[in-house]
Amino acid sequence: MSVxxxxxxxxxxxxxxxxxVEADGDTLAxxxxxxxxxxxxxxxxxxxxxxxxxxxxxxxxxxxxxxxLATPIPAGNEVAILGALSGG
Amino acid sequence: MATRTRARTVKKATRSAxxxxxxxxxxxxxxxxxxxxxxxxxxxxxxxxxxxATIKGAFVLRSDRARKNWKMxxxxxxxSEANHLVRDPRDPSVLLLAARTGHLGPTVFRSTxxxxxxxEAATPPAFPKAPEGTTGQVVQRAFFLAPGHASQPGVWWAxxxxxxxxxxxxxxxTWELQQGFTRFLDGLKARKPDYIAETxxxxxxxxxxxxxxxxxxxxxxxxxxxxxETTDSGRSWSCLNExxxxxxxxxxxxxxxxQDPHCAVLSPADPDRIYQQSHCGVYRLDxxxxxxxxxxxxxxxxxxxxxxxxxxHPRKPDVLWVFPMDGTDVWPRTSPSGRPAVFCSRNxxxxxxxxxxxxxxxxxxxxxxxxxxxxxxxxxxxxxxxTTSGEIWAxxxxxxxxxxxxxxLPRVLAIEVGEG
Numbered sequence: 001m002s003v004x005x006x007x008x009x010x011x012x013x014x015x016x017x018x019x020x021v022e023a024d025g026d027t028l029a030x031x032x033x034x035x036x037x038x039x040x041x042x043x044x045x046x047x048x049x050x051x052x053x054x055x056x057x058x059x060x061x062x063x064x065x066x067x068x069l070a071t072p073i074p075a076g077n078e079v080a081i082l083g084a085l086s087g088g
Numbered sequence: 089m090a091t092r093t094r095a096r097t098v099k100k101a102t103r104s105a106x107x108x109x110x111x112x113x114x115x116x117x118x119x120x121x122x123x124x125x126x127x128x129x130x131x132x133x134x135x136x137x138x139x140x141a142t143i144k145g146a147f148v149l150r151s152d153r154a155r156k157n158w159k160m161x162x163x164x165x166x167x168s169e170a171n172h173l174v175r176d177p178r179d180p181s182v183l184l185l186a187a188r189t190g191h192l193g194p195t196v197f198r199s200t201x202x203x204x205x206x207x208e209a210a211t212p213p214a215f216p217k218a219p220e221g222t223t224g225q226v227v228q229r230a231f232f233l234a235p236g237h238a239s240q241p242g243v244w245w246a247x248x249x250x251x252x253x254x255x256x257x258x259x260x261x262t263w264e265l266q267q268g269f270t271r272f273l274d275g276l277k278a279r280k281p282d283y284i285a286e287t288x289x290x291x292x293x294x295x296x297x298x299x300x301x302x303x304x305x306x307x308x309x310x311x312x313x314x315x316x317e318t319t320d321s322g323r324s325w326s327c328l329n330e331x332x333x334x335x336x337x338x339x340x341x342x343x344x345x346x347q348d349p350h351c352a353v354l355s356p357a358d359p360d361r362i363y364q365q366s367h368c369g370v371y372r373l374d375x376x377x378x379x380x381x382x383x384x385x386x387x388x389x390x391x392x393x394x395x396x397x398x399x400x401h402p403r404k405p406d407v408l409w410v411f412p413m414d415g416t417d418v419w420p421r422t423s424p425s426g427r428p429a430v431f432c433s434r435n436x437x438x439x440x441x442x443x444x445x446x447x448x449x450x451x452x453x454x455x456x457x458x459x460x461x462x463x464x465x466x467x468x469x470x471x472x473x474x475t476t477s478g479e480i481w482a483x484x485x486x487x488x489x490x491x492x493x494x495x496x497l498p499r500v501l502a503i504e505v506g507e508g
Contacts, residue, residue: 010189010191010192011192041195041208041210044193044195044212044214045192045193045195046192046193047193048193048214048226048227049214049215049216049217049224049226049227050215050217050218050223050224050225050226051217052226054191054192054193056190056191056192057191057192083190083191084191086190086191
């Protein structure tokens with residue numbers, strides 16, 4: 001299932017500057033795995049080696065925030081991967 | 089390894105360069121060529137490059153042979169926390185950079201053309217995936233990068249937060265956790281769980297020192313936990329902390345381990361001479377002895393011997409420099425009494441000389457982190473330090489005089505010196 005993914009600026013060095021991409025997956029885990037195939041290296045910057053979403057990366061599925069990679073992606077939903085408010 | 093990312097090429101560090109497609113480093117406005125006020129620079133035999141890692145990216149300052157005029161290159165990876173930028177002495181066109189951002193995870197970038205282009209590690213330092221139902225560790229940052237022994241081209245070592253040692257055998261493309269060091273630390277934790285701990289900057293693995301005579305012989309420090317030695321390339325380790333005291337953060341004054349070494353260096357002229365600036369003093373160790381001597385007690389009492397960096401002279405084992413900080417009261421970690429000063433000893437720490445010419449004589453509250461003070465190999469040796477307020481200071485005459493050669497950078501985390 002193809003999913004529209006919107007990326008904040010933090011990740012666009014992996015997508016050659018594109019803010020919106022397509023990837024396949026019916027769960028976030030599958031989606032992120034496919035994104036890593038298309039944009040090598042992007043997964044490890046978003047998801048740590050214990051398969052946890054990094055603290056300042058926010059995944060929104062159909063407008064709902066989730067921190068669980070097992071979250072299903074209903075057909076027709078968009079995914080937004082955004083940076084959390086943080087900094088200094 | 090739970091997560092194996094593939095290599096990618098990063099054409100440029102900065103957003104502007106990415107838009108324009110240029111392959112050279114972008115330059116900050118007004119910083120392309122900045123002359124230095126330097127009255128008495130001694131000539132160097134080769135060009136010096138300072139590889140500067142800051143909280144907001146990496147920079148390179150390159151000198152002329154007089155070490156008088158400096159030009160800025162970069163920023164590289166502007167906005168990323170650059171923990172360590174190191175040039176490979178075995179192949180000077182190679183740079184490795186340990187970086188992360190406020191949002192994204194840690195990684196390592198490698199350039200084989202002196203910073204024009206960068207490629208991300210295919211497998212950055214990462215812990216193995218923990219078995220189901222258990223909690224695994226996560227690398228928060230690669231803190232310290234060390235080129236391997238001269239006889240091992242392509243070998244690199246990395247110390248991370250939290251405490252762990254990684255090794256690469258392919259120039260930094262893939263990294264593997266060194267289980268021997270992890271098992272050793274686990275054994276120490278099993279004995280005294282609270283003696284292997286975190287600092288405010290995390291559980292830092294640093295000062296990876298390789299004996300130039302024997303690639304299997306290494307030392308590694310952790311903050312906090314102590315100073316350790318291996319003679320078999322890291323398969324087994326032992327504590328080497330006798331004589332190093334602990335003040336005010338553990339109940340024992342001289343534990344077998346648990347100390348907080350801030351920085352340790354081998355004398356380039358005598359690898360059996362080791363200097364250490366710890367949380368609790370300045371020390372010297374002459375191998376094969378195993379007991380450190382607190383040489384910092386010979387510093388002026390009103391200054392003390394607390395600090396982050398220590399630097400060894402490139403040719404004279406008895407010469408070293410420290411940059412003391414205020415470790416009294418609530419530990420301001422700034423220059424004592426607001427008077428920044430380097431202290432030099434030319435007799436292995438028996439006596440010290442205060443070196444302040446060029447520094448503010450009052451109201452100067454510098455903090456210099458553990459990796460942010462280094463020497464070159466010229467004659468006389470040049471010294472360089474970076475402050476948390478983004479200033480780069482240089483001395484062409486072994487600390488006798490100092491000049492601010494650049495300012496207004498982000499907080500400086502580390503400096504490394506390249507030559508030639």
